[in-house]
Amino acid sequence: MTEHSGNHHIMPLKIYLGVFLALMVLTILTVWVAFYDLGFLNVFVAVTIACVKAYIVLLYFMHLRYNARILWLTAAAGFIWFVLLTAFTVSDVLTRGWLPPPEAW
């Protein structure tokens, strides 16, 4: 089986089980971390764990690891677009308080 065999790559069961186990551990980690107040890191930690989980799903469950590079590019485009959506939205949220609200007339 080559690296570029498209849809026909068959993964051994132990990899599926390993991925499942990793996802479960990361889910438990998410819940566990939620009980601690990490200040501004709260969102950062939650999103990082979520991204790692998404990455594992993309690589193994969605077989991206074994597909042609054009599919990597396609998946990357979706991810980059999500990052841009988030970045522009957060740029609004973070700078809302920079100017004081106008005083009443």
Place this chain on the structure above:
Amino acid sequence: MESGDTKRKHYLNIENTPQSWLLTLDHKRIGILYLVTILLFFFLGGVAAVLFRLELLTPDAHLVEHETYNRLFTMHGVTMIFFFLIPSIPAVLGNFLLPIMIGARDMAFPRINLASWYVFTAGGLFGLAAIVFGGVDTGWTFYTPYSSTYANSNVILAALGIFIAGFASIMTGLNFIVTIHKMRAPGLTWFRLPLFIWGQYATAIIMILGTPVIAITVLLVGIERLFGVGIFDPAIGGDPLLFQHLFWFYSHPAVYIMILPGMGVISEVIACFSRKRIFGYHVVAFSSLAIAILGFFVWGHHMFVSSQSMYAGMIFSILSFLVAIPSAIKVFNWTATLYKGSISLDTPMLYALGFIGLFTIGGLTGLFLATMAINIHVHDTYFVVAHFHYVMVGGMLMAFLGGIHFWWPKMFGRMYPEAWGRFAAIVIFVGFNLTFFPQFILGYLGMPRRYHVYPEEFQVLNVMSTAGASILGAGYLMVFVYLVWSLFKGRRSVSNPWCAAGLEWRVSSPPPQHNFKKAPVVDRDAYDYTDEDVYKSDYDSGGTSDG
């Protein structure tokens, strides 16, 4: 329609049972299915527009009260945008023409193509159900917290309809991208592609990258409405501006989903009726991609008065100005193409010229709206309504009609009556301007959108607008009547009635079931009108010719 037709078999007469249409995998038939479906929604959206324009004849509420009025303009917006404009050119002309224009026998995924029509129809049925069960009163923008908390109309049904129809859009986009990448005829390099294909490709990118966001956004509205999960409602921990960010992240690029395929049509028509290659072909092609990508980063200009940060507003304002550049490149290059061209003013060309003028007005007023200070003055007034309709109706709908007339002989093998076509195009142009130009003035004078009553001083301009809408409606009706008439009585068309360049004109009219018997070999650039004899010879790669 087929009585007395020649013995030649084509996609329309090869088999004509209900199953043969409803289970067809032929991209051409799927295009026709989409055409019939979106025309139904165009009619519904048009009826709503007629009713609220009649209400606006007088300053007081003589015809409908505010609740009905709100439902009417929402019905107009939702049906026209999600169920007519977005699928119009891609799903009808794109489906019909894309494989033929690149020398392929069908789309890359014919079953996904058919599935997209079923998914779209299912979404449309939810939209219809929302109307039948009393309508929606949120406006097509579904702003929270009104839509998620307070509205007592059929928000969930309409949102579900949009959610489902979005998947049809993604399927179409996916099919277009794969088909263009993988199924081009030998010799048909990227820079020999017709600009219509570049337009469809850019549109498909937006469909795939943007549509999931609107789908998840309306789903979140439903989740908050049904289960009280705090996403947009500040009372339960949400942020109402988050909705506007997510909504406009899709819905501003959606404007380009609607206009980019129209720009592709205009390039084809201008080249054919000027007998010239499009001036600056490469930059026109890349400007489609530039619009598709830049168009994703301008959404905040819808939110200048929403309490969005002023700094974010400045960035969005600058980016909005940037997207005007590739749009202007197209307009300048079309105009330059006309220079010293051998111009003939057939119906499609009249629509194309109308497009250039009206789109320019729509685009330039968009710059007014992207300027923060002016935006505050005209925000949520009729100025915005006029701007949007100059782009969508004056631009996109003119392009759609131009494209339908241009490829009508190819689609159905019949010519429409040219004199009626030209007359209707002029009626539509006049009616359109009379409808929407007064709205620029109304908005500038301060008349807010979405109100069913207004001060008496605005009545004259509103009467002009309603009168224009009547003329516009008569124009559309005229087009509908003579096109249906032409299906039965129109003069038969040869393969290439316009002597146009492009592979679609090398197959007979209507095209054979699988377009080409063998893949055509392309050995020239698009719009090579230097050797006119090639296009007059009416040869046919699809086997039989009806010339």
